[in-house]
Amino acid sequence: MNRSDPPLLALHEVTRRYKAPRESLLTRASHIDALRGVSLALHAGRSLGVVGESGSGKSTLARIAMALEPPSAGRVEFMGRDLNALPERELRAARRDFQMVFQDPYGSLDPRMTVARIVAEPLRQDSAGQRARAVSEALEAVGLRASDAAKYPHEFSGGQRQRIAIARALITRPRLIVADEPVSALDVSVQAQVLNLLIELQQRYGVTYLLISHDLAVVDHVCDEVVVMQHGRIVERGETAAIFRAPRHACTRALIAAHEGEPVAASATVTAPSDDPEELR
Structure with missing residues (x-):
């Protein structure tokens, strides 16, 4: 990866605004900014973690990066193209290059569908033979058997279900996978296996990750x-080891302290959004 190369994914001053529910018919309409001027760049072959306390905007960022909802302002570029400016047909075609792994391995798989149908969902335009071969390859890539394609989700453990979800994301050989809390619903004993699988798949296929997590150890x-x-x-950014070794922002320090089980100063958890460019690095 050459840092002078254009990023695979870039967010430019992205804001996402939602209408807030009115307290009564007499109150004025208000809004909530889930994202406020977020900019980031993710280069091919890299893994970018997004951390923050609950309600910080992490999952909203993931949905917008996947073009599952549009930004209220700003733009999202994937491989140099503004995703939200693409016609629907072109966006559907572009989605083969970016896929998502959701948090809940139980809720994200349709219990009425076989594993073969679930994993082949992104390949609607391919022939039946092409889909069958791709499903077998994807299942084996994530450590399952090709024969598992005939089974249903309830026949698998939570960790195996998440492997099925990863196989579904992997089947198009995407350039980017967005993983929103991919192991938070799994037993601790299984989490490391799934994370090591993600690393192995990146090494094998060169996939890029945008990984959303509340767990600093995962990132x-x-x-x-x-x-x-x-x-x-975004209040702080940088190389993972450097940020966790010497955090500069109060929010980062609070997250690390909470992860390590240390007391967290109240001021660190309620810090107002910063406009200081030094803190926003």
Whole structure:
């Protein structure tokens, strides 16, 4: 990876605004900014972790990066193209190059569908023979058997279900996989296996990861770089090892202290969004 190369994924001053529910018919309409001027760049072959406390905007960022919803302002570029400016047909074609792994391995798999149908979902335009071969290859790539294609989700453990979800994301050989809390619903004993699988797949296929997590250990294990979010903004960014070794922002320090089981100063958890460019690095 050459840092002078254009990024695979780039967010430019992205804001996402939602209408807030009115307290009564007499109150004025208000809004909530889930993201506030977020910019980031992710280069091919790298892994970027996004961490932050609950409500910081992490999952909103993931949905917008996947073009599952549009930004209220700013733009999202994938391979140099503004995703939200693409016609629907072109966006569907572009989605083969970016896929998503969701948090819940139980809710993200349709219990009425066989594993073969689930994993082949992104290949709707391919022939039946092509889909069958691709499903077998994807299942074996994630450590399952080709014969598992005939089974249903309820026949698998949580860790195996998440492997099925990863196989579904991998089947198009995407350039980018966005993983939103991919191991948080799994037993601790299984989490490391799934994370090691993600690393192995990156080494084998060169896939790029945008990984959303509340767990700093997960990001430390998988990601080269990390951004820390608070109140819809990025408050710190850099190489993972450097950020976790010497955090500069109060939010980052609070997250690390909470992860290590240390007391967290109240001021660190309620810090207002910063406009200081030094803190926003």
